[in-house]
Amino acid sequence: MKVLIKLFFVCSFAVIGNFLFFSCTGTKKNVPAVALLESALQQAGENRAELEKVLSRYQTDPADSLKYKAACFLIENMPYYTYYKGKRLEQYLTYYTLLQETRGMGISPNLLVDSIHYMYGAFQLDSLQSCKDIETVDSAYLCNNIEWAFKVWQEQPWGKHVSFAVFCEYLLPYRIGDETLSSWRENIYRKYNPLLDSLRASGVLDKADPIVAARCLLDSIRKEGTVFTTVAPANLPHVGPEVAQQKTGSCRETTDFVVYVCRALGIPCAIDFMPIRGDENDSHQWISFTDKYGTLYYHEFPNGVSEVRKDGVCAIPKIKVYRNTFSLNRSMQEDMQALDTVIVPLFEDPHLVDVTFSYTKDFKKELKIPGSAIYRGRPRSRIAYLCASRLMEWEPVAWTEFDGRKLVFKDIQKGSVMRVATYEQGHLRFWTDPFEVDISNEFHFYTPSDSVQDVTLFAKYTLRGEDFFRNRMIGGTFEGSNDPAFREKDILYRIDRKPERLQTVVQSYSSKAYRYVRYIGPRDAHCNIAEVAFYGSGDTVPLKGKVIGTPGCFQKDGSHEYTNTFDGDVTTSYDYIEPSGGWAGLDLGTPKQIGKIVYTPRSYDNYIRPGDEYELFYCAKRDKWESLGRQVSGADSLSYKNVPAHTLLLLKNYSRGVQERIFKYEDGRQVWR
Structure with a gap:
């Protein structure tokens, strides 16, 4: 066949430290790139002719040799991508539009999810039409993607520091995951490219550095704000470029948005992720960049672009961090398949590379599990998984070969709770008790004792996530006065430490009687508080009175007014519109002596x-x-x-x-x- 004219080495990538390196050694052991291409074309079935049109177009002119290699790269990896179509998917994607339209109205994302479920019925992925890229992508779509990718790579000043390898993996791909296919490059380019006009015209900024372009772009975009939530309808595929531009949803949707925009403007970027955060139950992902020197940076809304090694991201508990790639990690796939066992979904078709080293300072190159800690028995699987905790379950995040005696995992961040298991008959079979490894490399096993x-x-x-609210109470004061304007007042109690429980009980400093009592927040705290109760000396029932305070809430929708402070509901709170000066209190009608005060911080309701x-x-x-x-x-x-x-x-x-x-x-x- 003419289109298979010569062996060409496909782009493969290795991550060493903070640098991306390009290798031309092929992406699968002992399998030439020409065989990978032919295998993909065979899987295309009736669509093979469309893909061959693309190859024929770019192999005619020697000037198009890189475009031919780019086409091969895309086609060879196409068999591993599937997308979904259907009316139910379109209906459920309106959730993200509703998030935008109801912004600031006090309507919870959970309510929106419930409403969509009620209107359209349950969402089932298998009820949609599934389409394989290799069988459906036509020549016009693929050529348009290649032409636009090369256009921005070659015309933007920062493209001079983007290698062909990085281009293939982090600029060229026409999709992110399993979103419905659409032609997105030109529209996004025309919409967002003007945001970089000032950079291109600058005589001061280093316009040849991709990270400078990324910073300028994202600083402009994030001023527009985003509607961020961790709540979303279950099992939805990626939302696609049109929905992602609404900048609503979880970290998945916001990172997808950044990828589309950056790649449309020739700024290479990747999605890095931790399968499970080490101190929470959720996964998390963000955008990564490298500057022209290879230094690693990251971005997540609503923050800017930060250098990883100079940021707190390295201290976040985690076991593993991976980078999503468009290409299949064939070396990992082959190693696991050679062990002839069932593989967990994360590693079944691995479009990822390990970048844990880049994101941690408490790194262990080899984690050797003590033989005495391994349960007795023989595993049915030759693959062992290192698992992270999710509620009462455990989720695999790393793997190694296991013979029943020796267990060594590579490139692990220390500090999180872990557990070893094999995957047998669709279930995890555990081989150790849960354990941690501290910074001194000491193992600590959680084994129930008789004591x-x-x-x-x-x-x-x-309560780590509550610290933002709890710290906002430090320096807040409770005051008493017989002047409604509090021109003369006494401090009843000053908060000098963050609250540790739902209700903190304190005694008043003063034995005087006051008609007016209040809580006033410290500077720059928006007077965040959920509940306050004032008690008379010896009383078991809180004092009643007319609620008074400074009106206006940060949300500008009436949802977080000062009246929430005395509504008896710990899930509502006060969030004053200004950073300082807000207060909430009671007019008791007649002076009363205050014996004790009970207060509740604003929270996520986990007390x-x-x-x-x-x-x-x-x-x-x-x-x-x-x-x-x-x-x-x-x-x-x-x-x-x-x-x-x-x-x-x-x-x-x-x-x-x-x-x-x-x-x-x-x-x-x-x-x-």
Whole structure:
């Protein structure tokens, strides 16, 4: 066949440190690139003629040799991509439009998801029409993509520092994942390219550096804002370029948006991700760039572009970080398939490379699991997985060959809870207890012991995410006055530390009587608070009065007004429109002596709630979570007796909420893992 004129080496990539390197050694052991291309064309079926048109177009003129190689790169990797079409998908994608249209109206994303489900019925991916790229992509679409990719690569001043290898992997691809195909390059180029006119005209900025272009572009775009939420209808494929431009949704949608725009303007970028964050239950992804020197940067809304090694991202708990690639990691695929076993979905068709080293300072090149920690028995699978915790489940994030005795995982970030398992008959079979490796390389296994302890619990989920609100209370004051304008006032109590529980009880400094009492937030805190209750001396019922305060909330929709502070609902809060000067209080009618004050911080509702039903579990041997009993909370804390020491715990709330996280109990407090 004429189109198969010569062996050409396909772009393959290796990540070493913070630099991308291009290799021309082929992407599969002992398989020439010409065989990969022919294999792809055979899978195209009736669409083979369309793909051959593309190859024929670019092999005629020697000046198009790079375009021919680019076409081969795309076609060889096409068999691994499938997209979906159907009316139900179109209906569910309106969720992102509704997020934009209801911005600032106080309508929760959960309510939007429920409404769409009610209107259109359940979403099932297998109810849609699935289409394989290799069987459907036509010559016009592919050539248009190649022409536009080469245009921006060659015309933009920063393209001079973009190699052909980087171009193929991070500029050329016509898709991100499983989104419905569309021609997006030209429209996005014409819409966003003017944002870089000032850079191209600059005589000061280094316009030849891709990271300078990325910064200028994203600084302009992020001023427009985004509607960010972790809530989305389940099982949706990628939303595609049109929906992504609405800048609504989760980290997946916002990173997809940045990829489309950057690639349309010739700025190479990649999506890097952690399959599971080491201290939460979710995955997370962001955009990565390299400058002309190879230094790694990252971006996620609403922040700017930061150098990875100079940013806190390296300290975020994680076990593994991978980079999405358009090309299949054939070396990894071949190594795993050679072990002749069922492979978990993450690694089944791996379009990824390991970049963990670039994102951590607590790095372990080889994690050798002590033989004494491995359960007895023989594995049916020759692949062992290192797993991260997700609620009461475990999710594979790394793999190695396993013979039942030796376990060595490579390139791991230390500090997170891990566990080893094999994947057998569709289920994980565990081979170790959960464990951590600290910065001194010491193993700490969570193995239940015979010793027990009593525990007092204040939350069901890590309060790390609450710190933003809790810290905003430090320096806040409760004041009393007999002047409605508080021109003369006394401080009843000053908050000097962040609250640790739903309800903090403090005693008033003053024994005087006041008609007017209030909470006033510290500077730059928007007076964030959820609830306040003032009690008279010896009273068991909070004082009543007319709610007074400074009107106006940051959301400008009435959802976070000062009246929320006294509505008895800990899920509503005050968020003053200005950074400073906001307050909420009561006119008691007549002067009253204040004995104690009870206050609740603004929160995500993960504290222990009075009246809610809870169940505490501990991680027992093998794969079991044992219950320590159910109870209904009578206050903002729970007490359990005879809890096994040195084990992982998880508290489940049956009354509300979905956020729960493993923890250990140490030195009389919950330590989230």
